Structures are given as structure tokens and as C-alpha cells.
Amino acid sequence: MQAAEHAAVGAEPGAAEPAPRPATLLQHSPYQAPAGFSAVQPATHRASTVLFANVAAMRARDWRHKTGYTYGLHGTPTTFMLEARLAEIEGAVHGLLCPSGLSAIALVNLALLQQGDAVMLPANVYNPSRDMAQTLLSGWGIALQVYSPMDLAATQAAITPQTKLLWLEAPGSVTMEMPDLRGLVALARQHGLVTAIDNTWSAGLALKPFALGIDISMQALTKYQSGGADVLMGAVLTRDEALQDKLLDAHMRLGLGVGGDDASLVLRGLHSLHLRYHAHDQAARRVATWLQRRPEVQTLLHPAFPGSPGHAHWVRDCSAAAGLFSFTFQPQITAAKVDTFVDALRLFKIGYSWGGPVSLVVPYDVAAMRGASWPYASPLVRLSIGLEDPDDLIADLDQALRVTLG
Numbered sequence: 001m002q003a004a005e006h007a008a009v010g011a012e013p014g015a016a017e018p019a020p021r022p023a024t025l026l027q028h029s030p031y032q033a034p035a036g037f038s039a040v041q042p043a044t045h046r047a048s049t050v051l052f053a054n055v056a057a058m059r060a061r062d063w064r065h066k067t068g069y070t071y072g073l074h075g076t077p078t079t080f081m082l083e084a085r086l087a088e089i090e091g092a093v094h095g096l097l098c099p100s101g102l103s104a105i106a107l108v109n110l111a112l113l114q115q116g117d118a119v120m121l122p123a124n125v126y127n128p129s130r131d132m133a134q135t136l137l138s139g140w141g142i143a144l145q146v147y148s149p150m151d152l153a154a155t156q157a158a159i160t161p162q163t164k165l166l167w168l169e170a171p172g173s174v175t176m177e178m179p180d181l182r183g184l185v186a187l188a189r190q191h192g193l194v195t196a197i198d199n200t201w202s203a204g205l206a207l208k209p210f211a212l213g214i215d216i217s218m219q220a221l222t223k224y225q226s227g228g229a230d231v232l233m234g235a236v237l238t239r240d241e242a243l244q245d246k247l248l249d250a251h252m253r254l255g256l257g258v259g260g261d262d263a264s265l266v267l268r269g270l271h272s273l274h275l276r277y278h279a280h281d282q283a284a285r286r287v288a289t290w291l292q293r294r295p296e297v298q299t300l301l302h303p304a305f306p307g308s309p310g311h312a313h314w315v316r317d318c319s320a321a322a323g324l325f326s327f328t329f330q331p332q333i334t335a336a337k338v339d340t341f342v343d344a345l346r347l348f349k350i351g352y353s354w355g356g357p358v359s360l361v362v363p364y365d366v367a368a369m370r371g372a373s374w375p376y377a378s379p380l381v382r383l384s385i386g387l388e389d390p391d392d393l394i395a396d397l398d399q400a401l402r403v404t405l406g
């Protein structure tokens with residue numbers, strides 16, 4: 001028995017090539033993608049370990065050049081493909097994926113800022129970005145300077161010799177003011193600042209940051225590119241080689257890679273991105289038009305509507321709008337009544353994020369976020385218009401207004 005078992009694994013010198021043991025067989029598959037096979041979707045490559053043909057190839061590894069695969073964290077064909085496609089959409093040259101939109105913001109900050117520097121954020125910035133600057137960055141000796149996104153003169157006055165990075169957000173994703181991006185970029189150039197835009201709202205479609213001279217575009221792919229409200233991912237894009245070198249170094253050192261499954265979900269989402277984005281846009285404008293005429297509504301905050309802050313900048317710089325907008329109620333409608341209105345909605349679900357198939361609603365206490373600089377009523381209600389029929393959404397808003405305020 002023992003001898004036979006031994007023979008089966010080929011211990012005898014000169015015997016035929018041994019058959020691998022079961023545990024080994026289970027790990028090594030002779031599978032090769034069939035020659036002549038072609039499909040619409042690329043294969044999904046999942047890898048932590050990347051194998052090298054020999055020691056020389058391993059020693060020659062070069063994670064900085066994207067043709068050289070070195071380790072899953074530094075990229076696979078699936079993640080490189082998504083980075084390349086995002087760069088193509090937005091007119092960038094380089095792209096880097098991060099595990100979330102917020103980690104993409106962190107990547108830009110950590111790659112470009114050092115102790116003693118200052119970073120400028122608009123007062124209407126995505127709130128977790130401000131929180132990162134107020135806590136982590138300030139703890140590392142990087143100062144936060146908050147600027148008024150609609151006031152170029154005040155922004156210029158706030159720049160100091162320490163200022164290195166100017167973040168832009170167009171529009172602010174809660175209060176929806178569309179800043180003068182061209183004016184802000186000119187200011188940044190004059191003072192030698194790097195500009196980075198949180199371009200999540202445009203999905204890389206409605207606004208082209210590189211055509212405006214912005215250095216870095218950051219996106220939360222979690223929103224429109226994913227489209228399913230079920231993936232978390234971010235991206236940082238640039239045309240500038242020197243900036244890309246810094247971003248790539250920090251991306252590697254911070255370990256911000258993403259898995260192949262998530263990347264392929266976003267790749268699949270890209271096929272319908274253009275259609276979805278414009279459907280969200282059209283439906284949102286239809287719902288906003290209806291809301292604007294309601295007597296309970298005081299201010300509509302949607303950059304494509306005349307009278308909304310920065311509308312002229314939207315007309316000048318944007319080709320479409322996202323399915324996102326906010327509105328305030330007449331002052332006699334109390335915060336408690338606004339909450340009741342939100343609770344009475346049926347199709348609109350209460351939840352953060354946006355860009356997914358289901359419409360979402362969140363009430364925000366903007367006065368607390370913005371202080372005296374907020375000129376409109378508070379609370380504000382933000383709607384993310386999903387892919388439902390807009391007439392059903394209007395009927396839902398109508399019944400909630402009647403139930404709670406009528």
C-alpha cells in the first residue's frame with residue numbers, strides 16, 4: 001500500500017512526470033481563455049498576487065509604468081482599463097482608482113500637501129472633505145482656509161504664501177451654487193496654486209475641467225458611474241505628468257487600490273452612463289419646474305434655472321446638469337414641518353448619496369453648516385432624482401405637501 005502511494009506521487013528517480021497531489025491540483029488550472037473568444041464585456045481580473053515569469057522579471061518590476069503588473073494593489077488589467085476609460089471620458093491622460101470618493105479626496109491632499117502648507121476649500125464643500133481638513137490635515141500641520149465660492153475678491157484676499165492647493169466644487173452638492181471656475185482658475189494660476197475639482201456632479205460629462213485649465217479632477221464613481229447605488233469607488237484624473245508622479249507615489253504608499261469585481265461593476269455602468277445622466281437631468285428639471293411654481297417653495301437651487309446662484313456660470317461652462325437639486329420652503333414652514341414632509345414621501349427614500357436608480361431626499365440644516373453666510377432659508381431639502389417616471393415623483397411630492405402642509 002505504502003509503496004503504491006509513493007509510486008503514485010513519483011518519488012522514484014527516473015519515473016514519469018509525477019501527477020500533482022489533489023491540494024495542488026485544485027490551485028493550478030490549465031484554463032486558458034478560448035482562442036477566438038470575444039465578448040462585449042472584458043474579463044474581470046481578480047488579483048492580489050501577480051505572478052512573474054522568472055526572478056529577472058520580478059526584479060525588473062516597475063509599478064510606476066502601467067504596463068508592468070506588479071501586485072494587485074497597484075493595478076490589474078481590469079482596473080487599468082477603468083482608469084483609461086475614465087480618463088478618456090473626461091479628456092485626462094492619467095487616472096487612479098481609489099476605494100471611495102472620500103479616499104480620492106484624501107489622495108489628492110496627501111500627495112500634494114506638507115506640514116506648513118494651507119489648503120483652500122469652498123464654504124459649500126462636500127462636508128466630509130471639510131471634516132478631513134479640520135481634523136486630520138490640521139493635526140499634521142496643514143492649515144484649512146475656507147473661501148466663499150461666489151466671491152472672487154474675497155477668495156483672492158484669503159490666499160497666503162502658505163496656500164498650495166485650491167479645491168473647487170461645481171456646484172456645491174447641497175447648496176448648488178455654481179462658482180466662476182474660470183475666474184478661480186485664473187486666480188490660482190496667478191498665485192501658483194494647484195487646482196483640484198470635485199467633479200462628481202458632472203460625472204465627467206456635463207463639465208470638462210481640463211478644458212477650463214483645472215489641474216486635477218476627482219470623482220466619486222459611487223454616484224453616476226456606478227449607477228446602481230451598490231458600489232463605492234473614487235477616481236483622481238490629471239493631464240499633468242509631474243502631478244501624476246506625486247499622485248501615483250502616494251496612491252502606492254497609501255495602498256488605495258480597488259478590487260477587480262468592483263471595477264468591473266463600474267465598467268459595466270459606463271455603458272449606460274450617458275443615457276442615465278441625461279435621463280436624470282431631464283426628469284430633475286421637470287420636477288424642479290413643478291416645485292418652483294408651488295406656493296410653499298421659496299427658493300429653487302438648481303444651476304440650470306435662471307435665478308439660481310451661479311446660473312450664468314452654468315450656462316457658460318456646462319452642457320447638462322445632474323439629477324440633483326435643492327429647495328427651501330417659505331419661512332413660516334417650520335423645520336419640524338419639513339421633517340414631516342420628508343417622512344410623508346413614499347417614492348423618495350431618505351438616504352445619503354445620489355446618482356442611483358431610486359430617488360432620494362435629505363433635509364439639511366444649512367444655516368448650521370454655513371453660518372451667517374447662508375442667504376436663504378434653512379432647512380433646505382435636497383432631492384436626487386432617480387430613474388422613476390417624473391410624473392410619479394411629482395405626484396409623490398404633491399401628496400406629501402398636501403398631507404403635511406396643506
Ligand SMILES: *Cc1c(COP(=O)(O)O)cnc(C)c1O
Nearest residue numbers: 100101102126173200220222233
Ligand atoms: C459622495 C460624494 C463624495 C464621496 O464619495 P464616497 O464614495 O461616498 O466616499 C465626494 N464628493 C461629493 C460631491 C460626493 O457627493
